[in-house]
Amino acid sequence: MLAGTYRHYLGSRRATLLAITLCVLVSFWLLGLNPLRLFSGNNLTLTRDFLLSAFQPALDYQKPIEGAEPFLLTVISTTLLTLRFALLAMSVAIPCGALLALLASTAWWPDIRRHKMLGWVLRPLCLSSRIIMAFSRSIHELIWGLLFITAMGLSTDAAIIAVAIPYSGILAKIYSEMFEEHSREAQRALQAIGAGSIVAFLAGLLPRALPDLITYTFYRLECAVRTAAVFGFVGIETIGYRIKLASDEFHYREIWTYLYVLFAMIMVIEWWSRALRKRMET
Amino acid sequence: MSARAEETRLARIAYLRRQQPRPWFLYLSLLAIILAGGWAWTAGDLYTSVLTASQRSANLERFIGKLTPAPVQASGDWSDFRPWAMELLVEGEALKAVGMTLALATAAAALSGLFALLFIPGAARNLSTPRPLGITGGRDTFPLIWDIINKVSRLAFVFTRSLPEYILGFLLISILGPDPWALVLALAIHNFGILGRLGSEVVENAPPRPARTVIAHGGGRLGAYLAAILPESFNRMVVYFFYRWETCVREATVLGMLGVISLGFLITNAKAARSFDQMLFFVLLGALIVLAGDLLSLLVRRWLRVER
Amino acid sequence: MPKTSHSLAPTFHFRKVECRYGKLKALTSVSLSVERGEKVAIVGPSGGGKTTLLRLCNATLQAHSGTVEILGKCSENLHPRQLRLIRSQIATIPQDLGLVPNLRVWQNIVSGKIGKLNLLGNLRNLLAPSKNTISKIHSLLERVGIEDKLFARTAELSGGQQQRVAVARALFQEPEAILADEPVSSVDPARAASLVELLNDIANERGLTLLMSLHNLELARNHFPRLIGLRGGQVHLDQCPQQIDPGSLEALYRLDADEILEDG
Numbered sequence: 040m041l042a043g044t045y046r047h048y049l050g051s052r053r054a055t056l057l058a059i060t061l062c063v064l065v066s067f068w069l070l071g072l073n074p075l076r077l078f079s080g081n082n083l084t085l086t087r088d089f090l091l092s093a094f095q096p097a098l099d100y101q102k103p104i105e106g107a108e109p110f111l112l113t114v115i116s117t118t119l120l121t122l123r124f125a126l127l128a129m130s131v132a133i134p135c136g137a138l139l140a141l142l143a144s145t146a147w148w149p150d151i152r153r154h155k156m157l158g159w160v161l162r163p164l165c166l167s168s169r170i171i172m173a174f175s176r177s178i179h180e181l182i183w184g185l186l187f188i189t190a191m192g193l194s195t196d197a198a199i200i201a202v203a204i205p206y207s208g209i210l211a212k213i214y215s216e217m218f219e220e221h222s223r224e225a226q227r228a229l230q231a232i233g234a235g236s237i238v239a240f241l242a243g244l245l246p247r248a249l250p251d252l253i254t255y256t257f258y259r260l261e262c263a264v265r266t267a268a269v270f271g272f273v274g275i276e277t278i279g280y281r282i283k284l285a286s287d288e289f290h291y292r293e294i295w296t297y298l299y300v301l302f303a304m305i306m307v308i309e310w311w312s313r314a315l316r317k318r319m320e321t
Numbered sequence: 322m323s324a325r326a327e328e329t330r331l332a333r334i335a336y337l338r339r340q341q342p343r344p345w346f347l348y349l350s351l352l353a354i355i356l357a358g359g360w361a362w363t364a365g366d367l368y369t370s371v372l373t374a375s376q377r378s379a380n381l382e383r384f385i386g387k388l389t390p391a392p393v394q395a396s397g398d399w400s401d402f403r404p405w406a407m408e409l410l411v412e413g414e415a416l417k418a419v420g421m422t423l424a425l426a427t428a429a430a431a432l433s434g435l436f437a438l439l440f441i442p443g444a445a446r447n448l449s450t451p452r453p454l455g456i457t458g459g460r461d462t463f464p465l466i467w468d469i470i471n472k473v474s475r476l477a478f479v480f481t482r483s484l485p486e487y488i489l490g491f492l493l494i495s496i497l498g499p500d501p502w503a504l505v506l507a508l509a510i511h512n513f514g515i516l517g518r519l520g521s522e523v524v525e526n527a528p529p530r531p532a533r534t535v536i537a538h539g540g541g542r543l544g545a546y547l548a549a550i551l552p553e554s555f556n557r558m559v560v561y562f563f564y565r566w567e568t569c570v571r572e573a574t575v576l577g578m579l580g581v582i583s584l585g586f587l588i589t590n591a592k593a594a595r596s597f598d599q600m601l602f603f604v605l606l607g608a609l610i611v612l613a614g615d616l617l618s619l620l621v622r623r624w625l626r627v628e629r
Numbered sequence: 630m631p632k633t634s635h636s637l638a639p640t641f642h643f644r645k646v647e648c649r650y651g652k653l654k655a656l657t658s659v660s661l662s663v664e665r666g667e668k669v670a671i672v673g674p675s676g677g678g679k680t681t682l683l684r685l686c687n688a689t690l691q692a693h694s695g696t697v698e699i700l701g702k703c704s705e706n707l708h709p710r711q712l713r714l715i716r717s718q719i720a721t722i723p724q725d726l727g728l729v730p731n732l733r734v735w736q737n738i739v740s741g742k743i744g745k746l747n748l749l750g751n752l753r754n755l756l757a758p759s760k761n762t763i764s765k766i767h768s769l770l771e772r773v774g775i776e777d778k779l780f781a782r783t784a785e786l787s788g789g790q791q792q793r794v795a796v797a798r799a800l801f802q803e804p805e806a807i808l809a810d811e812p813v814s815s816v817d818p819a820r821a822a823s824l825v826e827l828l829n830d831i832a833n834e835r836g837l838t839l840l841m842s843l844h845n846l847e848l849a850r851n852h853f854p855r856l857i858g859l860r861g862g863q864v865h866l867d868q869c870p871q872q873i874d875p876g877s878l879e880a881l882y883r884l885d886a887d888e889i890l891e892d893g
């Protein structure tokens with residue numbers, strides 16, 4: 040019996056690895072099997088220039104521009120704009136995601152065998168919010184952005200909503216998974232002493248899941264900062280926009296400055312999230 | 322109860338309350354978040370639009386008018402949809418684009434996974450220390466080396482993680498030319514950071530007993546990693562791999578916008594040609610692939626019986 | 630309802646109760662009565678039906694036939710509100726204790742009243758409790774012997790201390806009866822005995838009914854005036870410990886033939 044399950048286990052492992060390898064080989068073949076042609080001729084010098092510039096990020100424009108704002112001021116205002124975009128998108132996505140997550144999860148439901156009527160209301164609500172969740176996150180935020188821009192032109196609201204839609208879906212998915220995954224012992228204990236299902240959820244499950252919820256939300260904020268940077272490519276003057284301008288002029292050292300700024304922002308968010316988590320857990 | 326006893330109790334409670342350190346950091350964080358949110362909402366527009374409201378609604382009307390597939394709009398008959406879609410799929414290269422999207426994602430996930438596996442033992446705090454898994458490794462000639470290896474690999478993970486795929490793709494294509502491998506590299510670099518971090522957490526949380534046995538029997542750190550920790554946490558690693566593959570698929574659909582055949586490329590082309598019906602078709606096709614990827618990843622998770 | 634008749638009714642009254650999980654009969658034809666203020670230990674082998682019996686007592690499970698009366702009220706077909714009212718009068722200490730580890734000790738205790746208050750009252754208690762409430766909790770913690778832990782994080786307490794938090798929560802509830810399902814299975818013998826003693830003393834002081842399932846026969850015999858032995862879902866014995874003869878105890882715990890085979 041034991042040997043049998045063990046063998047099965049090994050088999051499933053080997054099969055997984057084999058299947059992955061096979062898929063990878065097919066993909067390599069589809070992509071053309073010569074990745075090394077990337078680094079031929081002129082590319083090599085460009086690559087070297089680019090990598091060497093990492094050691095001397097620009098503190099001023101590589102080619103001075105008459106009458107322009109000082110470089111470092113531009114960096115600061117770009118950083119602030121990127122951060123602001125991320126915050127705006129998240130402040131829409133978090134409440135929407137939390138609402139969707141609650142609708143999609145069964146953790147706070149009363150016993151629907153007892154409340155038949157309620158079951159008829161809750162089940163369709165749950166299903167439809169799951170569908171909304173899956174659909175909204177299956178389209179990338181940049182594509183949402185593109186759709187909004189072609190539909191009615193670029194604007195602050197369009198950009199925020201384009202990011203908030205898929206982000207609400209992703210947050211909702213993870214939140215609801217966390218509600219379902221956390222151990223229910225406290226919730227059940229509270230129900231056994233007469234708590235209603237919603238109160239038992241609020242007092243027994245939510246506090247338990249809170250550290251995980253917060254950690255994940257911070258991770259999403261980190262992603263939002265990156266997305267905000269990328270939205271520079273559709274016209275909002277965030278980090279991506281500056282990188283694009285600098286790249287058009289081959290100003291690699293300026294690019295590195297912006298990359299380092301992005302890195303610093305991500306580091307700060309990660310540090311903050313870790314510090315919060317440590318204080319909430321121990 | 323006498324008033325006096327009650328008073329001493331209250332004094333005692335106040336004392337206990339003072340003994341417990343106040344969570345100032347939590348309070349300050351909450352305040353900072355509220356302030357940051359307020360600042361974000363009140364500091365003005367991100368982008369000053371030049372369009373007026375009427376232009377905007379005219380835009381919207383035109384866009385919506387062109388969303389139904391052109392032949393269907395002409396004949397008013399949805400049976401014309403199938404040939405139109407088939408044509409887009411085969412001759413419009415949508416199928417090829419789908420294949421490319423999946424290939425990009427798979428190659429990138431595999432590359433990043435492979436390289437992450439190489440760096441993970443360096444980044445795991447329980448392995449790259451002078452005392453791996455709490456067992457003394459003998460007298461090290463230079464104990465600081467482990468600290469340095471640890472810091473460097475962690476830094477590598479965070480740095481690569483902080484670079485968005487799209488920006489990396491843009492830079493790599495501008496340096497290396499429009500080649501799908503540039504996009505693979507872009508996806509792989511970002512995911513290397515994420516997989517590396519997730520993987521080193523898995524290694525840190527793996528049950529230490531088997532690995533300790535390897536070291537106690539004279540094996541090294543690498544031996545413990547390969548022979549004990551990796552087999553132990555195989556399932557979890559595979560689950561993370563599929564989780565990242567799923568997001569790679571999502572990301573690969575847009576990377577095509579940078580000029581390499583994949584769905585994003587077709588979407589931008591259709592947009593430029595103002596054939597919004599085709600654009601919507603490609604967008605929905607992309608959504609379908611992402612959903613399929615989600616489903617596959619879910620099935621693998623079920624199969625390996627590990628929750629994420 | 631006249632108060633006197635209410636207080637005269639037994640705390641729990643089972644009449645020919647049968648309870649199934651799917652096809653499996655967890656309890657068959659159980660009849661018993663537990664009076665107010667009585668202290669009863671439920672013993673018996675694993676799978677004997679102890680947990681099932683306790684779950685019937687706080688109406689988290691419904692009998693399939695027969696009647697269960699809790700505090701004089703039949704627990705069948707109750708409106709959810711009445712059901713919650715009954716549950717709020719019975720304190721339950723589950724085996725896993727059901728505490729929220731990342732809340733403070735006082736927050737866990739304050740949720741003892743959760744069934745007696747509405748949503749707003751509960752939120753207020755959990756987030757901004759009154760001085761009186763905290764003072765009450767402090768006195769309860771003093772009773773269970775860990776008053777210094779009032780503001781500590783629950784996860785930082787030892788297993789034995791957490792059990793005491795669960796007891797304090799039960800007391801804060803001001804119940805008519807306390808149910809405890811194997812409350813001492815995860816602590817050392819000395820702590821197990823002191824917790825059983827504590828619960829007994831408290832039940833005596835306040836005239837509470839105490840129903841506790843125990844795997845430790847010694848503890849059950851030393852501290853309880855009445856033992857109920859469950860085996861295979863039936864009441865195998867129901868006596869005071871002095872009257873129990875060793876033969877029937879052995880029969881209560883004897884391994885069945887199939888169990889022996891499974892082990893070998």
Ligand SMILES: Nc1ncnc2c1ncn2[C@@H]1O[C@H](COP(=O)(O)OP(=O)(O)OP(=O)(O)O)[C@@H](O)[C@H]1O
Nearest residue numbers: 650653654655673674675676677678679680681682
């Ligand atoms: N949720 C359930 N679903 C199906 N069967 C169950 C369930 N709970 C208990 N049973 C079965 O009912 C019978 C009685 O279980 P119960 O939990 O009451 O035993 P117990 O005396 O508390 O045992 P233990 O000492 O191991 O806790 C057992 O055969 C058990 O397998």
Ligand SMILES: [Mg+2]
Nearest residue numbers: 679680681810
């Ligand atoms: Mg039990």
